[in-house]
Amino acid sequence: MSIQPDSIPLMPTRRPTLKDVARESGYHITTISLALRDHPSIPETTRNKIREIARRMGYERNPVYHALSRFRQQGRVCAPAPRIAYLENLGLGSGRTRPPYMEAILGGARRQAELLGYQLEVLTVGEDDHDTHSLTAYLTEHQISGLILGSFIPGFSEIALNWDDYAVAKIHSRHMEPEATTVGNDQLREVRMAFRHLAEAGYQRIGLAVGRSDEDASGHRHTAGFLMEEAPLPPDRRVPPLLFPYNISGEDLSGMIARWVRRHHVDAVICNWSSIQLLLEQQGLKVPDDVACATLCLCDPAPPGLAGVRPNFDLVGERAVSIVVAQLKSAQRGLPEFPSSIYVQSVWQDGPSAPRRR
Amino acid sequence: MSKVSGKTDQAPRAVAERSPAPKRYHTLADIAAKAGVHVTTVSLALRDHPSIPPSTRARIRAVAKEFGYQRDPLLDALNFHRARQTQQARTVNSAFVVHAGTTRLFSGAHYQPLVYAGAKAAAEARGHTLDIFVVGQGHLAPARLNTILTARGITGVLLSTFEIDIEQLDLDWSQFCAVKIECLHLTPHLDAVSNDQLQVARLAMRRLRKLGYRRIGLATAREDQTRLAESFGMGVLIEQASLPEAECVPPLIFSLAEVPELPRIIPEWMRANKVDVIISNWNELFDTFATAGIRLPDDVAFASLDVPPSMPHVAGVVQNHRLVGQRAMEQLAIMTDAYQRGVPEAQTITYIPGYWQDGVTASSRPHRHPIWV
Numbered sequence: 001m002s003i004q005p006d007s008i009p010l011m012p013t014r015r016p017t018l019k020d021v022a023r024e025s026g027y028h029i030t031t032i033s034l035a036l037r038d039h040p041s042i043p044e045t046t047r048n049k050i051r052e053i054a055r056r057m058g059y060e061r062n063p064v065y066h067a068l069s070r071f072r073q074q075g076r077v078c079a080p081a082p083r084i085a086y087l088e089n090l091g092l093g094s095g096r097t098r099p100p101y102m103e104a105i106l107g108g109a110r111r112q113a114e115l116l117g118y119q120l121e122v123l124t125v126g127e128d129d130h131d132t133h134s135l136t137a138y139l140t141e142h143q144i145s146g147l148i149l150g151s152f153i154p155g156f157s158e159i160a161l162n163w164d165d166y167a168v169a170k171i172h173s174r175h176m177e178p179e180a181t182t183v184g185n186d187q188l189r190e191v192r193m194a195f196r197h198l199a200e201a202g203y204q205r206i207g208l209a210v211g212r213s214d215e216d217a218s219g220h221r222h223t224a225g226f227l228m229e230e231a232p233l234p235p236d237r238r239v240p241p242l243l244f245p246y247n248i249s250g251e252d253l254s255g256m257i258a259r260w261v262r263r264h265h266v267d268a269v270i271c272n273w274s275s276i277q278l279l280l281e282q283q284g285l286k287v288p289d290d291v292a293c294a295t296l297c298l299c300d301p302a303p304p305g306l307a308g309v310r311p312n313f314d315l316v317g318e319r320a321v322s323i324v325v326a327q328l329k330s331a332q333r334g335l336p337e338f339p340s341s342i343y344v345q346s347v348w349q350d351g352p353s354a355p356r357r358r
Numbered sequence: 359m360s361k362v363s364g365k366t367d368q369a370p371r372a373v374a375e376r377s378p379a380p381k382r383y384h385t386l387a388d389i390a391a392k393a394g395v396h397v398t399t400v401s402l403a404l405r406d407h408p409s410i411p412p413s414t415r416a417r418i419r420a421v422a423k424e425f426g427y428q429r430d431p432l433l434d435a436l437n438f439h440r441a442r443q444t445q446q447a448r449t450v451n452s453a454f455v456v457h458a459g460t461t462r463l464f465s466g467a468h469y470q471p472l473v474y475a476g477a478k479a480a481a482e483a484r485g486h487t488l489d490i491f492v493v494g495q496g497h498l499a500p501a502r503l504n505t506i507l508t509a510r511g512i513t514g515v516l517l518s519t520f521e522i523d524i525e526q527l528d529l530d531w532s533q534f535c536a537v538k539i540e541c542l543h544l545t546p547h548l549d550a551v552s553n554d555q556l557q558v559a560r561l562a563m564r565r566l567r568k569l570g571y572r573r574i575g576l577a578t579a580r581e582d583q584t585r586l587a588e589s590f591g592m593g594v595l596i597e598q599a600s601l602p603e604a605e606c607v608p609p610l611i612f613s614l615a616e617v618p619e620l621p622r623i624i625p626e627w628m629r630a631n632k633v634d635v636i637i638s639n640w641n642e643l644f645d646t647f648a649t650a651g652i653r654l655p656d657d658v659a660f661a662s663l664d665v666p667p668s669m670p671h672v673a674g675v676v677q678n679h680r681l682v683g684q685r686a687m688e689q690l691a692i693m694t695d696a697y698q699r700g701v702p703e704a705q706t707i708t709y710i711p712g713y714w715q716d717g718v719t720a721s722s723r724p725h726r727h728p729i730w731v
Contacts, residue, residue, distance in 0.1 A: 040496045066523050081431065082431055082432075086651070114428075115429070116429060116431060117428050117429045117430055117431040117434065150697055185536060186707065188556075188592070220596050223596060223599060224556065224592045224593070224595065224596040225592070226601060227592070227595040228588050228592045228594060228595060231591070231595060306695065312704040314443060315704050315706070319706065325431070328431075328435070329431075329434060329435045329438050330438060331435075338678055338681055338710060338713070339711070340708050340709060340710050340711075341554060341557075341708070341711075342706055342707070342708045342709075343706065343707050343708075343709070344704055344705075344706045345547070345704055345705040345707065346704075347704075
């Protein structure tokens with residue numbers, strides 16, 4: 001269990017305090033305090049002047065000290081548990097449901113948020129959900145400054161927030177802005193791991209079938225791993241990867257994969273869809289007699305007997321929360337100059353869908 | 359008139375009778391009272407400190423759950439601010455472990471000193487120290503290192519730069535919080551921080567193509583490919599996948615044993631593949647070009663995949679070695695604070711991107727007559 005945030009700034013610049021504003025403006029600290037709270041005892045011109053200086057210096061009320069002073073006055077913390085927004089674009093409002101792997105990521109994020117004392121609130125963007133404008137208004141109104149972009153699907157709605165105002169982490173979503181710290185499972189190593197297990201089990205013509213959408217969201221890491229594994233093979237043993245289009249129906253995909261398997265004499269399919277065995281069998285290809293298969297996305301409830309890679313989706317969600325919390329804790333906002341990419345490693349699981357070849 | 363208390367006609371205040379207001383939330387002290395342990399024990403137990411027996415930790419956690427105890431993020435943040443402002447009572451010492459075979463890399467134009475500087479700066483920002491330990495031939499044996507670290511109370515270990523023939527480092531990992539810097543080949547599978555070599559190669563390919571180059575050739579050592587999990591090669595392959603076939607140059611992968619032959623091998627490969635720009639992490643190729651009489655950028659352009667700070671005129675990608683060291687140390691500090699010792703159940707790898715630098719070795723004007731036409 002990793003319960004701790006990932007990145008803390010080395011030397012964050014100190015945020016200006018009331019004292020700094022007092023020094024800068026030449027007024028006493030209590031005058032500053034009253035003026036910024038719009039107290040009528042301070043002449044309006046002075047209030048405006050002080051507010052202008054405070055704004056220029058980037059003074060912001062520190063929510064931690066604020067909550068603490070309320071605690072001292074009233075014996076309890078009045079500030080509500082801070083919230084982190086978990087944004088999605090899969091169209092929940094339009095009646096679509098979250099696939100199991102997204103549930104697993106969200107589950108990990110929820111547990112971690114709770115452990116660290118934060119509330120995680122799922123907000124959706126889309127035609128029937130929030131747009132950029134209403135989302136910004138909502139975040140402002142509810143004083144939410146921590147954001148997680150949870151596995152945005154390419155081709156669906158996108159958002160453009162003023163990222164400087166938020167602590168942000170992305171899960172996958174490499175096809176879109178912002179350039180924030182990104183967490184994900186390691187598709188590149190997963191494909192290589194699957195390829196090596198299948199090659200080791202005796203398969204000669206291993207093919208990769210992934211959706212363009214997932215390929216874009218991962219930054220082309222599926223094909224990068226696959227091409228590297230194929231590179232040492234003689235050209236006639238290489239199978240071209242099948243990149244299937246956005247939003248393809250199961251039926252169309254089934255036909256497309258079967259044609260590709262037959263044309264290239266594929267003997268083992270690596271696919272990121274966990275329904276791969278069903279898709280092959282719908283077209284009269286028997287698994288594993290005609291063709292073996294392995295998925296890159298074993299995630300419960302997984303089809304029985306399916307071999308493949310089991311990513312640690314919970315941990316992906318956990319890490320994303322930890323990164324945002326680390327930023328919130330140190331009052332950091334905005335995007336890093338050099339955003340890191342964090343990949344959680346996965347494990348291989350054998351199964352009857354890809355038995356050792358006799 | 360007596361001033362002795364109790365003689366006034368006022369009734370004593372009925373403190374005992376007044377029922378306490380129900381507590382809105384519970385603190386560590388409440389849990390300590392209920393569990394019959396000291397409050398510091400509760401604090402340590404909830405942070406999974408190894409000094410508290412696992413059974414006690416479980417019992418205290420159960421009490422905390424029953425009370426609905428929750429960490430308060432606001433107080434957490436306050437602690438964070440206070441810790442930054444006050445001197446730590448206790449210095450935390452961490453170890454920066456390198457292999458004897460690689461100590462030569464800690465001098466001259468190599469990048470390892472930058473990694474160490476980044477890690478050291480991050481350690482010092484927290485009031486930690488970071489000392490270098492060398493293991494291997496003629497230096498410490500792993501068992502001896504284990505003893506020294508334990509004796510000095512060092513629990514944080516950064517592993518840096520092990521050659522690929524060292525496949526394993528045997529320490530009693532359950533005692534240590536550890537992060538690897540690169541050396542992904544080395545077991546155990548600890549969390550690791552690395553330069554994003556895949557992104558570096560892709561960035562170089564894209565920038566050079568924008569500059570007008572059409573025959574971009576990667577030259578690197580087989581040993582580097584192995585050490586870096588073939589990241590450079592994969593970056594080139596994935597970019598070539600979306601280029602016309604006429605632009606796909608097969609990489610030149612040479613072994614370290616072939617290095618003396620490079621003045622012959624490089625021109626042959628260039629000619630056979632009509633290379634218009636070479637990309638490589640080998641800045642030593644400048645010597646090869648001089649020996650072979652290759653003029654830059656007239657005969658061929660060059661972009662480094664690891665531009666050293668001492669070569670501001672060279673085009674290529676600058677890798678953030680300092681940031682790699684810094685991030686590794688930050689992660690180690692977090693693990694040390696949380697007592698996360700041992701080998702993690704699932705390894706995570708953090709990659710730090712590099713950035714492009716223009717330079718005279720690959721000017722913005724490509725060859726007027728590409729030599730491969």
